Amino acid sequence: MANHAHFETIYNGHKKLVYNVCLHYVLNSADAEDITQEVFVKVYQKYPQYNASQASLKTWIYRITINHCLDFLKARNAKKRVGFLSALLLPNSNEPVIDMASINHPGTETEDKAALKQLLQIIYSLPPNQKTAIILSKIEDRPQKEVAEIMGMSVKAVESLLQRAKQTIQKKLTDSEGL
């Protein structure tokens, strides 16, 4: 990158966005902070390759953040898996799982804290693309066109992802209520 002043401007303009997206994915402030650092180091390194005609700076930073978060979750999930036997014996061992107790999202300090945490726990267990679609459209409140642009998909594909995510969430909510 050309200079630190320009990087500082980019950082100040996007720090909140990056940190909050990281929080929605990893549900833990310490990990979100680590990933935010990694994202901005990447932004600093890759900025000379950024092409403004292809995507806006915000979209580009969104993409870097999402990729970092998904990589982090993949690594965390791989660590949690006991090994070959668990993959064989447990049918859903590929599904990421997080305890309610370990959810440490500072933005969920509301009246419906427990309900929100349960919903976040279910979203955490969704496949990567469905998770991204739900986080961007329901938590970040981005329009579907922008979600499609960030994810590099058509609007229809995003709609379909959201539909499938909703079905999964509904099923899991029903299962948890039945218990």
Place this chain on the structure above:
Amino acid sequence: MELNKKLDTLKQIKEVDAPPFLYTRILQRIQNLQQLEAPVKWKWAFALTAMMILFVNIAILVRSAAPAIKNTGVENMVNAMDLSPSNDLYHE
């Protein structure tokens, strides 16, 4: 519809400020990475050495592939003098 209502509660999640001193830590990481990177002089020296090794190897390969020089004069003399081309001292 019930689910949509539940999903709408996600909008209650408050936006959180990034932790303080994060920028300083990021700059520190960038600086550490830059220190880890080899200086340009070293990169050039490594590239030149690699090129030299490559050229030496190519030269050796080209030379070994060339046909061996035939000692036709020596062969003619051996034939004319009816000398044995064998290295065995005792042959029948």
